[in-house]
Amino acid sequence: MSHFPVLKLPTHTDPRGSLTVLEGALPFAVVRSYWIYGADGQTRGGHRHRHTRQALVAVSGTVTVYMNDGVATDNVVLAHPGQCLLVEPKDWHTMTFGPGAVLLVMSSHPYDRSEYIDEPYA
Structure with a gap:
């Protein structure tokens, strides 16, 4: 079990496929969303x-x-669209992408470069 919270998102599956719901699942309001793709091995x-x-x-x-x-510290593997890793402000994080991976990121604040801390923990 990870020290870092991974939510199991509500997922509904039937013969037509699966539908995963974010509504009401996150502990903050989403202000910004974006996705990263084409980063195989990066x-x-x-x-x-x-x-x-x-x-x-x-x-x-x-x-x-x-x-x-x-x-x-931990390496959290996200390999199913029903998993959601919560990243708190204090959490230094890097993301390594497998082949064809697409990562959806939802943020509580708009982009502001001055809000980033680029120094890892000692």
Whole structure:
């Protein structure tokens, strides 16, 4: 079990496919959303935030997220679109993308470069 919270999102499956619902599942209001793709084998991120909370969902493929909150570290593997990793402002994180992976990121604040902390924990 990870030190970092991974939500199991409500998913409804029938013979026509699966539908995963975010409504009411996140502990913050989503102000900004974006997705990262075409990053096969690449590592992105490498920062933490002053205020922004994030929710990460690998909607396709596998993304391994290295997490470090200054106390604990873990590699969280997101390999199912029903999994959602919560990233708190204190969490240093990098994301490594498997082949064809698409990562959806939902943020509690709009983009502001001055909000990023680029220095990892010692």
